[in-house]
Amino acid sequence: MGLVRKFKAKYTSRLHLRKMMILISILTLLSLSTFAIVFYFVSQEKIVQQQVQSNTKVLQQVRYNITYMNEIIKNMAISTFFDEELTPLMSTRTEDILDMLPRMMKQKKRVDSTSFLHSIVVYNGKTQSFYANNLKYALDSVSNQDTDKLLANFLPILNKEVPWDKMKLLPMSTTSLLTDERPNYDIFTLAMYQSLDNYSIGESVLFINVKSEWLLNNLKMLNQLDGQSSNGDFFVVDREGTVLLPSHFDRLDRLDLGRYLQAEQSNRMETLNTSYFTATLNGAKQIVTIMDADVNNWQIVMVQPYKSVMETLYQIRNTLIMVTLCFLVIAAILAVMVSLRLYRPIDHLMLQVGGDSPSESTAPSAKDEVSYVIQVYQSMKEKLAVLKSDQTSKRNIVKEYYIQKLLKESDSIAREEFRQCIADNGIHIHPDGRYLIAVLTIDENSVRQMDAQLSAFALMNIVEETFFRHFLCECIDMRTGHLVLLISTADKTEQTMDTIGLLLREVKKTVASYYNMKFGVAISVPCEDYTELSERYLELQEVAMYRIIFGLDSIIVPEMTFDNRMNAEVGISLELEQKLVESIKLNNEDKVRLSLDGIFSQLSKLSYNHMMTSLFHLILVVRKTITEMNTYKLQPITLSLNVLHQSVSGHKTLEDIKDDFLRIFGELSEEILDSGRNKNTVLISKIKEIIEDNYKDENLSLQAISSMLKMSSAYVGRVFKASEAVSVGDYINEVRMKQAIKLMDNERYTIKDIMEIVGYSNLSYFWRLFKKKFGTTPKEYRQKKAR
Numbered sequence: 001m002g003l004v005r006k007f008k009a010k011y012t013s014r015l016h017l018r019k020m021m022i023l024i025s026i027l028t029l030l031s032l033s034t035f036a037i038v039f040y041f042v043s044q045e046k047i048v049q050q051q052v053q054s055n056t057k058v059l060q061q062v063r064y065n066i067t068y069m070n071e072i073i074k075n076m077a078i079s080t081f082f083d084e085e086l087t088p089l090m091s092t093r094t095e096d097i098l099d100m101l102p103r104m105m106k107q108k109k110r111v112d113s114t115s116f117l118h119s120i121v122v123y124n125g126k127t128q129s130f131y132a133n134n135l136k137y138a139l140d141s142v143s144n145q146d147t148d149k150l151l152a153n154f155l156p157i158l159n160k161e162v163p164w165d166k167m168k169l170l171p172m173s174t175t176s177l178l179t180d181e182r183p184n185y186d187i188f189t190l191a192m193y194q195s196l197d198n199y200s201i202g203e204s205v206l207f208i209n210v211k212s213e214w215l216l217n218n219l220k221m222l223n224q225l226d227g228q229s230s231n232g233d234f235f236v237v238d239r240e241g242t243v244l245l246p247s248h249f250d251r252l253d254r255l256d257l258g259r260y261l262q263a264e265q266s267n268r269m270e271t272l273n274t275s276y277f278t279a280t281l282n283g284a285k286q287i288v289t290i291m292d293a294d295v296n297n298w299q300i301v302m303v304q305p306y307k308s309v310m311e312t313l314y315q316i317r318n319t320l321i322m323v324t325l326c327f328l329v330i331a332a333i334l335a336v337m338v339s340l341r342l343y344r345p346i347d348h349l350m351l352q353v354g355g356d357s358p359s360e361s362t363a364p365s366a367k368d369e370v371s372y373v374i375q376v377y378q379s380m381k382e383k384l385a386v387l388k389s390d391q392t393s394k395r396n397i398v399k400e401y402y403i404q405k406l407l408k409e410s411d412s413i414a415r416e417e418f419r420q421c422i423a424d425n426g427i428h429i430h431p432d433g434r435y436l437i438a439v440l441t442i443d444e445n446s447v448r449q450m451d452a453q454l455s456a457f458a459l460m461n462i463v464e465e466t467f468f469r470h471f472l473c474e475c476i477d478m479r480t481g482h483l484v485l486l487i488s489t490a491d492k493t494e495q496t497m498d499t500i501g502l503l504l505r506e507v508k509k510t511v512a513s514y515y516n517m518k519f520g521v522a523i524s525v526p527c528e529d530y531t532e533l534s535e536r537y538l539e540l541q542e543v544a545m546y547r548i549i550f551g552l553d554s555i556i557v558p559e560m561t562f563d564n565r566m567n568a569e570v571g572i573s574l575e576l577e578q579k580l581v582e583s584i585k586l587n588n589e590d591k592v593r594l595s596l597d598g599i600f601s602q603l604s605k606l607s608y609n610h611m612m613t614s615l616f617h618l619i620l621v622v623r624k625t626i627t628e629m630n631t632y633k634l635q636p637i638t639l640s641l642n643v644l645h646q647s648v649s650g651h652k653t654l655e656d657i658k659d660d661f662l663r664i665f666g667e668l669s670e671e672i673l674d675s676g677r678n679k680n681t682v683l684i685s686k687i688k689e690i691i692e693d694n695y696k697d698e699n700l701s702l703q704a705i706s707s708m709l710k711m712s713s714a715y716v717g718r719v720f721k722a723s724e725a726v727s728v729g730d731y732i733n734e735v736r737m738k739q740a741i742k743l744m745d746n747e748r749y750t751i752k753d754i755m756e757i758v759g760y761s762n763l764s765y766f767w768r769l770f771k772k773k774f775g776t777t778p779k780e781y782r783q784k785k786a787r
Contacts (some may be wrong), residue, residue: 062234093127174186274291285307410532442518458514686708737770
């Protein structure tokens with residue numbers, strides 16, 4: 001009991017062990033069950049086929065016997081029909097008893113001497129009499145009530161009420177009428193008559209009647225000779241499924257057999273000249289074997305109980321079940337032993353990782369021991385990766401520190417310290433040799449979709465991978481907006497520089513295809529000694545700035561920028577600046593473009609610092625010019641110049657900055673034009689407003705309005721007439737007449753009062769203007785209104 005408890009306590013926590021045992025047991029069970037089921041059904045099919053083959057042999061013998069019997073009866077019918085002793089019974093017209101009796105005795109003697117004959121019946125069509133069993137029967141004396149039903153069953157044949165053929169066996173009954181609901185066929189009749197064609201009523205017929213028991217006994221004997229038990233039954237049926245033999249077969253069974261023979265036509269399995277099927281007949285499953293007979297289109301049917309055929313298989317099945325159960329017990333024991341053997345390495349591994357089972361682990365999500373070990377392994381792997389990452393990161397930090405120190409303070413590092421630094425930190429450069437520096441500046445506009453640090457990391461990896469195939473090199477991020485590639489070269493030949501150029505173009509192509517990223521490169525001249533590195537790096541930082549001239553993705557060498565760096569000029573000339581200001585004020589885009597071409601051509605020759613100072617100064621000049629233009633404008637220009645500040649400080653090239661200036665000047669020109677058009681609109685509105693407010697003043701005129709606006713009367717008059725198609729004076733009279741016509745409806749005012757109110761002092765002038773406007777004098781207008 002203690003051993004069982006100890007085993008249970010030790011192995012119930014082994015989840016993976018239990019899974020292995022269960023899996024092996026299930027696989028064994030499935031394998032055995034599948035084998036047993038397949039074996040059983042295959043054997044079942046094989047046994048059925050073997051039984052059908054055996055039945056076929058018996059049915060072939062039965063068919064032969066029926067055919068042989070049919071030939072014997074035909075020969076007997078022919079010999080009897082032409083027997084001189086019996087011929088008078090069919091052909092005589094007189095009935096001499098003394099003559100007929102011996103002939104009937106011979107007829108009976110022939111029947112008694114033949115075992116399979118039941119009787120011979122002669123029908124004389126001339127006398128309409130039957131001769132059978134030593135007796136004569138008149139046709140009109142035969143009726144359905146006769147004890148011997150045989151003669152009564154001949155009547156429909158002789159009257160051609162039922163179809164029948166010459167020299168063919170017909171099922172017949174001696175105990176019941178064929179018209180009964182349940183006729184019992186106990187003999188077979190073969191008819192012989194003189195005509196070669198169909199039978200004619202009134203013709204004499206010889207009937208040979210054969211016992212059906214003779215054929216049945218023969219079938220039973222064949223059944224026993226074949227080694228079969230009496231479990232199988234033979235039947236002779238016609239094409240409609242009607243059972244002809246045996247006669248003792250139960251009526252209900254006959255109906256079921258016929259129905260199944262018809263229903264199972266499509267389900268029959270064919271083998272040689274035999275067909276078979278299985279069906280439930282009389283409440284039990286049966287094997288039905290069918291073969292065509294050569295006589296009268298009959299079929300021979302053999303019905304066997306399925307259970308008796310499969311009795312041996314059932315014994316095998318029971319034995320197989322017992323063997324399977326025993327084997328399963330043995331398999332379960334073997335499964336435990338195999339599982340324990342297979343589990344042993346896992347058990348040792350569990351002890352190594354520090355736990356007996358997942359339940360003792362600190363990983364609650366572990367499903368079994370393997371999952372637990374995997375989780376422990378993953379945890380250890382992650383921790384190791386973190387440690388390696390930290391170690392690599394620290395090593396890289398130290399390496400970057402020494403490389404940065406080398407680039408910034410190379411002249412202060414002793415040679416021995418330099419060598420030791422390379423050896424200790426794994427810096428991939430030669431301690432002795434020549435060096436070359438390349439500053440790589442990423443175009444910020446091409447990496448907006450990427451993180452700046454990620455883009456720098458990707459570029460560093462691609463650069464190192466590409467260059468390391470040809471040179472020892474190191475690439476680091478200086479964290480000041482650019483990367484530095486330190487290359488250790490063996491010599492300073494032109495071929496080396498060409499190789500470096502090809503490699504840089506390869507890097508550019510790779511970076512553009514994968515990341516759609518652009519970068520500029522500034523390459524130093526070779527350094528003969530490491531102490532020159534800081535000087536070259538300082539020079540390259542300035543050289544790299546000149547990508548504003550050569551392009552943000554260009555490759556620049558110090559010689560390309562030498563003239564700019566040596567140029568002592570500090571800005572653009574005053575003459576070009578003044579031309580630009582005048583072009584802006586004149587709103588002449590062509591002159592503005594020419595002025596900018598000259599200014600930017602001059603800027604491209606300056607040093608970088610003077611270039612940037614001049615660009616910001618140019619922005620101030622444009623701003624000041626716009627301010628001056630707004631001094632005398634009714635509607636000031638509100639154009640923002642922030643985009644120019646962003647363009648200059650946004651790491652663009654001179655060509656891009658020039659395009660931004662041209663775009664701004666285009667917008668400025670459009671706004672100046674819009675301002676001119678809007679100014680006229682404002683002026684016209686203002687003139688109308690003054691007239692509306694001061695029409696009562698008799699001194700209101702073009703000169704008075706121009707004085708109010710502080711503009712010349714000629715300009716005001718010209719602008720107003722161009723806009724309204726009338727002069728200012730005519731518009732004043734128009735406004736005054738509209739007001740006068742309104743006052744005419746008020747009886748309190750005289751015509752003189754109205755004249756003075758609307759700003760006129762001369763009555764005759766007022767009358768003339770009124771009549772010109774309305775076609776009548778003021779007095780006539782009032783008189784018409786009064787009516």
